[in-house]
Amino acid sequence: xxxxxxxxxxxxxxxxxxxxxxxxxxxxxxxxxxxxxxxxxxxxxxxxxxxxxxxxxxxxxxxxxxxxxxxxxxxxxxxxxxxxxxxxxxxxxxxxxxxxxxxxxxxxxxxxxxxxxxxxxxxxxxxxxxxxxxxxxxxxxxxxxxxxxxxxxxxxxxxxxxxxxxxxxxxxxxxxxxxxxxxxxxxxxxxxxxxxxxxxxxxxxxxxxxxxxxxxxxxxxxxxxxxxxxxxxxxxxxxxxxxxxxxxxxxxxxxxxxxxxxxxxxxxxxxxxxxxxxxxxxxxxxxxxxxxxxxxxxxxxxxxxxxxxxxxxxxxxx
Amino acid sequence: xxxxxxxxxxxxxxxxxxxxxxxxxxxxxxxxxxxxxxxxxxxxxxxxxxxxxxxxxxxxxxxxxxxxxxxxxxxxxxxxxxxxxxxxxxxxxxxxxxxxxxxxxxxxxxxxxxxxxxxxxxxxxxxxxxxxxxxxxxxxxxxxxxxxxxxxxxxxxxxxxxxxxxxxxxxxxxxxxxxxxxxxxxxxxxxxxxxxxxxxxxxxxxxxxxxxxxxxxxxxxxxxxxxxxxxxxxxxxxxxxxxxxxxxxxxxxxxxxxxxxxxxxxxxxxxxxxxxxxxxxxxxxxxxxxxxxxxxxxxxxxxxxxxxx
Numbered sequence: 175x176x177x178x179x180x181x182x183x184x185x186x187x188x189x190x191x192x193x194x195x196x197x198x199x200x201x202x203x204x205x206x207x208x209x210x211x212x213x214x215x216x217x218x219x220x221x222x223x224x225x226x227x228x229x230x231x232x233x234x235x236x237x238x239x240x241x242x243x244x245x246x247x248x249x250x251x252x253x254x255x256x257x258x259x260x261x262x263x264x265x266x267x268x269x270x271x272x273x274x275x276x277x278x279x280x281x282x283x284x285x286x287x288x289x290x291x292x293x294x295x296x297x298x299x300x301x302x303x304x305x306x307x308x309x310x311x312x313x314x315x316x317x318x319x320x321x322x323x324x325x326x327x328x329x330x331x332x333x334x335x336x337x338x339x340x341x342x343x344x345x346x347x348x349x350x351x352x353x354x355x356x357x358x359x360x361x362x363x364x365x366x367x368x369x370x371x372x373x374x375x376x377x378x379x380x381x382x383x384x385x386x387x388x389x390x391x392x393x394x395x396x397x398x399x400x401x402x403x404x405x406x407x408x409x410x411x412x413x414x415x416x417x418x419x420x421x422x423x424x425x426x427x428x429x430x431x432x433x434x435x436x437x438x439x440x441x442x443x444x445x446x447x448x449x450x451x452x453x454x455x456x457x458x459x460x461x462x463x464x465x466x467x468x469x470x471x472x473x474x475x476x477x478x479x480x481x482x483x484x485x486x487x488x489x490x491x492x
Numbered sequence: 493x494x495x496x497x498x499x500x501x502x503x504x505x506x507x508x509x510x511x512x513x514x515x516x517x518x519x520x521x522x523x524x525x526x527x528x529x530x531x532x533x534x535x536x537x538x539x540x541x542x543x544x545x546x547x548x549x550x551x552x553x554x555x556x557x558x559x560x561x562x563x564x565x566x567x568x569x570x571x572x573x574x575x576x577x578x579x580x581x582x583x584x585x586x587x588x589x590x591x592x593x594x595x596x597x598x599x600x601x602x603x604x605x606x607x608x609x610x611x612x613x614x615x616x617x618x619x620x621x622x623x624x625x626x627x628x629x630x631x632x633x634x635x636x637x638x639x640x641x642x643x644x645x646x647x648x649x650x651x652x653x654x655x656x657x658x659x660x661x662x663x664x665x666x667x668x669x670x671x672x673x674x675x676x677x678x679x680x681x682x683x684x685x686x687x688x689x690x691x692x693x694x695x696x697x698x699x700x701x702x703x704x705x706x707x708x709x710x711x712x713x714x715x716x717x718x719x720x721x722x723x724x725x726x727x728x729x730x731x732x733x734x735x736x737x738x739x740x741x742x743x744x745x746x747x748x749x750x751x752x753x754x755x756x757x758x759x760x761x762x763x764x765x766x767x768x769x770x771x772x773x774x775x776x777x778x779x780x781x782x783x784x785x786x787x788x789x790x791x792x793x794x795x796x797x798x799x800x801x
Contacts, residue, residue, distance in 0.1 A: 202704065203703060205703055205704075205705075206703050206704035206705070209703070209704050209705045210609060210613075210615075210704060213602065213605045213606070213609075214605070214606060214609055214621075216602060217602045217603075217605070217606045217625070217675060217679075218621070218624075220602070220668070220671060220672045220675065221624070221625055221628050221672055221675065221676070223643075223668075223672065224636070224640065224668060224669050224671075224672025224673060225628035225629075225631060225636060225672055225673060225676075226624075226628055227639065228635070228636040228637075228638075228639035228640050228643070229631055229635055229636060231638075231639035232635050232636070232638060232639055235638060235639065292530075292533065295526050295529065295530055296530070298526060300523055300526050300527060300530070301527075302527075302530075303530075305534075306530045306531075306534055308784075308787060309534040309537055309538055310533065310534060310537055311783075312537070312538070312541070312780070312783065313537060313541075315729050315733075315776075315779040315780060315782070315783045316733070316776050316779065316780075317732070317733035317735070317751050317775065317776065317779070318733070319733075319735055319751050319752075319754060319775075320751075320754075320772045320775055320776050323544075323754065323768060323769075323772050324540040324541070324543070324544050324772065325540075326765070327540070327543060327544060327547060327560060327765060327769060328540055328543065328560075330765070334560065335543060335560045338560065338562070366537065366540070370537070419630065423630050423632075426632055427632045427633065427634075429633075429634070429736060430735060430736065445634075446632060446634045449634040449635075449637065450634060450637070450740075453637055453638050453641070454637075454739075454740060460638050463638060464638055467632075467634055467635040467637075467638070468635070470632050470634065470635060471631065471632065471635045474630065474631060474632055474635075475631075478627050478630045478631075479627075481630075482623050482626070482627060
């Protein structure tokens with residue numbers, strides 16, 4: 175492993191620190207070990223208890239049938255039945271999968287590139303760029319519940335701004351109720367927040383790009399677009415990875431906003447909503463809800479693992 | 493201020509004289525277009541907020557008759573008073589603070605120490621620990637809901653800790669989940685930050701015989717103040733805005749956080765949207781204020797983990 179690091183490190187032009195020096199500070203007294211044990215132990219225990227344990231338990235529960243009311247003894251093993259049922263005769267499942275994928279595509283292909291564009295423009299240091307930056311970022315601090323409500327204000331049927339502007343009060347478009355358009359409106363509202371987030375991340379990345387690189391490119395006669403595409407963008411790789419993961423995860427996690435608008439029904443079905451409905455709702459079909467959760471977990475893990483592999487590779491190259 | 497946050501990756505890099513003698517000026521022609529575009533986008537981004545504020549100031553009859561996009565005639569703060577009292581917002585705001593303040597403090601403390609161990613002690617398995625925690629933060633919360641719900645239901649607490657006698661329907665549950673879920677992100681950010689700190693100080697401390705705790709608490713932590721401030725504002729906003737956990741782990745309406753108090757303003761058959769607008773503005777106000785006052789910290793907080801290029 176370490177030999178490989180040394181070879182990889184070659185391209186970075188940085189020298190590998192000799193092993194003896196790198197391992198400094200590794201001799202611990204008994205008190206050190208106690209402090210480390212208690213504090214690291216608490217963190218790991220909490221993470222296992224709250225995150226990884228439940229995630230694994232969800233996988234287990236997805237093969238069972240349980241109403242959650244009776245004791246744990248009522249849990250019955252049903253094998254893959256939940257999954258079969260999910261795929262074959264749960265009408266909301268495939269629409270929800272489609273909506274989630276659409277959400278990923280919408281954020282990834284529209285909102286994220288738009289955020290990058292805004293970051294590049296703000297980074298050019300025109301006057302008032304601080305003001306622009308603040309305004310564009312402001313939606314990020316809003317709760318999605320509030321965003322959902324604002325969507326109602328703008329898009330509502332009777333007095334909503336958009337319908338008033340269109341001047342068709344007798345035949346208003348039901349932007350949030352009509353299942354042909356409401357998902358798009360929700361994705362627009364989610365993008366409103368997502369764009370600012372992406373912009374800030376890229377802004378930081380752009381600030382860290384060595385200006386000497388751009389100057390060198392300019393000296394070589396590259397125009398602004400070429401400089402960006404060939405020089406700046408490739409050096410943003412670590413940011414690209416993070417933004418990519420945030421985009422996908424945000425899209426898969428989307429919940430609050432549709433829940434605030436109509437509890438995720440009638441065209442706004444998402445996997446997260448189906449899970450909540452099955453588990454918290456009156457039906458309380460916990461095994462079945464967990465099966466949906468596992469599908470979501472699987473999709474998320476694919477992206478998370480890709481991200482971490484990229485991260486680690488990046489860290490090793492340094 | 494933000495300068496001490498910036499990653500010193502180009503220390504001794506490009507000749508400073510070259511920069512100060514005049515940065516390459518972008519062509520004049522493009523500037524006007526950039527301004528036009530950015531102000532147009534800013535306006536679109538601000539519009540929903542401004543609209544909500546405007547709607548909250550107008551009486552229901554006026555907007556019901558003429559729609560929200562019309563010239564206002566009567567403006568008053570009545571809706572704010574009503575929204576505040578009708579939704580019991582004061583009480584719910586206290587609930588939010590009861591959850592958010594300890595959650596942020598404990599998260600930052602545990603995350604800082606873990607980050608220190610990973611980034612500064614060179615423990616075996618440090619990277620694995622980092623991966624384990626960070627990946628946990630990226631899982632969708634709904635995946636964790638059921639087992640946690642069952643677990644909390646079965647953990648009994650004495651009455652003085654929770655009047656529901658169990659972890660379920662207590663602030664403890666929400667605090668615990670928030671800590672466990674957020675710690676991964678904070679470790680990730682803080683570990684990246686600590687790697688940029690000079691090692692010499694720590695080496696000197698080791699020579700002086702300082703133990704792990706001293707090296708962490710007295711030497712590393714004070715240097716992390718900008719990162720901690722940034723993360724504190726960030727985490728506070730996130731926990732403040734969250735409503736999924738409370739929705740699932742709390743059943744007593746009196747314990748719900750401020751974000752869910754908006755639902756109290758919805759009538760069963762009729763909802764006064766202007767009242768709801770006032771409520772939304774009130775709910776959003778603390779985070780907006782935190783953002784505007786601590787803007788520099790806040791923005792830096794988001795960028796700490798990524799700006800290490």
